[in-house]
Amino acid sequence: MRKLSLVFAALTLTAAAGAYAEAPYPVDQPFVSSVSRAEVKQELIQAEQQGQIADGDNYPAATQASSHLSRQDVRQELQHAQNMHDDATYAGA
Numbered sequence: 001m002r003k004l005s006l007v008f009a010a011l012t013l014t015a016a017a018g019a020y021a022e023a024p025y026p027v028d029q030p031f032v033s034s035v036s037r038a039e040v041k042q043e044l045i046q047a048e049q050q051g052q053i054a055d056g057d058n059y060p061a062a063t064q065a066s067s068h069l070s071r072q073d074v075r076q077e078l079q080h081a082q083n084m085h086d087d088a089t090y091a092g093a
Helices: 002-019 037-049 071-084
Strands: none
8 A cells, every 4th residue: 555655646746747847938939931042042142252251250341331421521520519518427438
């Protein structure tokens, strides 16, 4: 009788442990691609030709951002911003 109690207790604990098993959160969603394999390969070739792919420690060179402002406009904006913050206790580092 005692062996039966121990077996029953062991089975109960084993079954209860399964209830505490962790499920992935958030639930994994299957990936569905919107492009074909050929399109991905073409995008890769294009990115390599444009130098956008990192090669080990050789990262792609930063490209110059285009701007519609002239040098004089930028200087005026800087001067205006500096004048606006003259009274401030903290104007940035």
